[in-house]
Amino acid sequence: MAGAGGGGNDVQWCFSQVKGAIDDDVAEADIISTVEFNHSGELLATGDKGGRVVIFQQDIEKSQPQCRSEYNVYSTFQSHEPEFDYLKSLEIEEKINKIRWLPQKNAAQFLLSTNDKTIKLWKISERDKRPEGYNLKEEDGRYRDNSTITTLRVPVFRPMDLMVEASPRRIFANAHTYHINSISVNSDNETYLSADDLRINLWHLEITDRSFNVVDIKPANMEELTEVITAAEFHPHQCNTFVYSSSKGTIRLCDMRASALCDKHSKLFEEPEDPSNRSFFSEIISSISDVKFSHSGRYMMTRDYLSVKIWDLNMENRPVETYQVHEYLRSKLCSLYENDCIFDKFECCWNGNDSVVMTGSYNNFFRMLERTQRHDVTLEASRECSKPRQVLKPRRVCAGGKRKKDEISVDSLDFNKKILHTAWHPQENVIAVATTNNLYIFQEKVN
Amino acid sequence: MSSENQESEAPLEFGEEKQDSQEKDANPVKSEEAKLKAKYPNLGQKPGGSDFLMKRLQKGQKYFDSGDYNMAKAKMKSKQLPVAGQEKGLVTGDHIPTPQDLPQRKSSLVTSKLAG
Numbered sequence: 380m381a382g383a384g385g386g387g388n389d390v391q392w393c394f395s396q397v398k399g400a401i402d403d404d405v406a407e408a409d410i411i412s413t414v415e416f417n418h419s420g421e422l423l424a425t426g427d428k429g430g431r432v433v434i435f436q437q438d439i440e441k442s443q444p445q446c447r448s449e450y451n452v453y454s455t456f457q458s459h460e461p462e463f464d465y466l467k468s469l470e471i472e473e474k475i476n477k478i479r480w481l482p483q484k485n486a487a488q489f490l491l492s493t494n495d496k497t498i499k500l501w502k503i504s505e506r507d508k509r510p511e512g513y514n515l516k517e518e519d520g521r522y523r524d525n526s527t528i529t530t531l532r533v534p535v536f537r538p539m540d541l542m543v544e545a546s547p548r549r550i551f552a553n554a555h556t557y558h559i560n561s562i563s564v565n566s567d568n569e570t571y572l573s574a575d576d577l578r579i580n581l582w583h584l585e586i587t588d589r590s591f592n593v594v595d596i597k598p599a600n601m602e603e604l605t606e607v608i609t610a611a612e613f614h615p616h617q618c619n620t621f622v623y624s625s626s627k628g629t630i631r632l633c634d635m636r637a638s639a640l641c642d643k644h645s646k647l648f649e650e651p652e653d654p655s656n657r658s659f660f661s662e663i664i665s666s667i668s669d670v671k672f673s674h675s676g677r678y679m680m681t682r683d684y685l686s687v688k689i690w691d692l693n694m695e696n697r698p699v700e701t702y703q704v705h706e707y708l709r710s711k712l713c714s715l716y717e718n719d720c721i722f723d724k725f726e727c728c729w730n731g732n733d734s735v736v737m738t739g740s741y742n743n744f745f746r747m748l749e750r751t752q753r754h755d756v757t758l759e760a761s762r763e764c765s766k767p768r769q770v771l772k773p774r775r776v777c778a779g780g781k782r783k784k785d786e787i788s789v790d791s792l793d794f795n796k797k798i799l800h801t802a803w804h805p806q807e808n809v810i811a812v813a814t815t816n817n818l819y820i821f822q823e824k825v826n
Numbered sequence: 827m828s829s830e831n832q833e834s835e836a837p838l839e840f841g842e843e844k845q846d847s848q849e850k851d852a853n854p855v856k857s858e859e860a861k862l863k864a865k866y867p868n869l870g871q872k873p874g875g876s877d878f879l880m881k882r883l884q885k886g887q888k889y890f891d892s893g894d895y896n897m898a899k900a901k902m903k904s905k906q907l908p909v910a911g912q913e914k915g916l917v918t919g920d921h922i923p924t925p926q927d928l929p930q931r932k933s934s935l936v937t938s939k940l941a942g
Contacts, residue, residue, distance in 0.1 A: 710854035713861040
């Protein structure tokens with residue numbers, strides 16, 4: 380398997396597949412809300428607003444030297460249903476907010492999927508044999524007449540067409556008053572955390588009737604509320620460490636060895652703001668929508684409205700790298716506030732060896748930010764660039780003034796076409812990019 | 827080993843002149859802020875503060891009072907009941923929900939088009 384090296388400009392990306400309907404009329408249920416590769420990259424899961432999960436599997440046998448293997452549907456199931464909490468008069472959406480895979484321990488695969496209130500552990504298992512030759516039953520299941528049974532035989536397993544079954548093994552409910560925004564499996568493979576706007580809970584994967592509250596930022600008087608939790612993640616190797624980000628642009632690192640309730644952070648990551656830059660929009664655009672540790676565990680990446688920042692865990696007072704995602708939007712903040720786009724929550728992800736990070740933008744653009752040589756490129760996920768193995772051309776946005784040929788002006792951008800969710804294969808240069816209702820898979824160009 | 831704090835500006839992408847980050851950053855944002863204040867003079871002083879966060883925490887909250895509902899139905903037999911507005915904000919008081927206002931329960935048994 381090729382390494383996941385190569386910078387943003389060194390790697391040429393080409394179209395591999397697109398999943399989903401072509402029609403422009405998008406049903407709400409079909410809006411993709413999360414995308415996640417499993418630990419080997421063989422499986423790719425998506426969740427949508429209709430509470431459904433679709434899992435694709437990399438087809439390894441049929442791979443040819445020219446192109447890598449394809450992802451085909453492996454399993455699909457309804458994970459969550461809409462609910463109504465009558466006691467609180469609260470409508471609970473079935474939208475899947477996050478999916479996280481568990482590392483594989485046996486033949487079956489396990490994933491956690493969550494909506495606003497309930498987390499579920501799903502087991503996905505294969506069945507490719509079935510017993511035949513029962514003594515008391517016919518092959519179609521009907522019972523045989525006892526008087527016709529004169530011999531005894533031993534049933535045997537015979538191969539059958541592969542069947543993939545998904546079954547809910549655990550339901551973790553009733554632990555969150557506010558809306559769950561993150562789940563994260565611990566490296567100990569026994570526990571996981573779930574975070575809502577004000578609290579973070581620690582669960583054991585086997586125990587559904589109890590969870591421990593490890594962070595609680597709810598003020599005694601709700602009028603004093605100034606910030607909420609926006610994302611949380613466990614450290615990839617240190618099972619005692621997790622981070623959570625806030626709507627004010629800060630990240631807190633907590634150590635569970637220090638105390639049972641981690642209200643006091645071990646580290647606080649915050650970049651001081653230049654007071655002359657302060658505006659009505661400052662706090663809103665500084666709100667962190669995603670936080671992700673690097674695979675190495677040495678760095679973490681945060682995404683706020685206009686930028687991606689890389690932090691060294693050993694340095695709290697400023698990020699070590701800052702990348703502008705779509706700086707040209709700074710002069711459009713007024714209209715982005717009016718159409719609510721300023722509140723869009725973009726995610727970000729690392730490649731396998733932490734050399735490149737990726738995040739989405741508007742107009743179905745997404746950005747690849749290469750760290751070592753500071754090359755960055757803007758690509759587009761669209762049906763127009765969807766011929767097999769078609770190489771993606773870099774896109775350019777003109778901020779103002781003269782628009783060059785091939786550039787698109789800021790005012791022509793379609794703000795309804797947002798790429799909020801992207802995922803990178805853990806080992807190969809294969810990426811999954813979700814537009815509103817389509818999933819694009821791009822691969823590195825292989826000569 | 828200490829790392830540098832660098833701004834990655836991708837100068838080729840955003841027009842010919844290199845941006846002088848601090849000064850020019852403030853100007854477009856300040857003019858955007860002025861635009862907003864001109865449109866909405868009553869906009870609160872603390873944009874990221876309580877009101878905005880409260881709205882986020884109360885997502886999904888529905889209000890219904892069966893007494894209000896029946897009184898309204900009785901009073902306004904001939905008049906049309908107030909129809910739900912487009913605001914997704916808090917709905918209390920004058921607005922009386924009617925069966926037509928309620929969102930249709932989506933059929934969740936349809937297979938995702940991604941699997942098609």
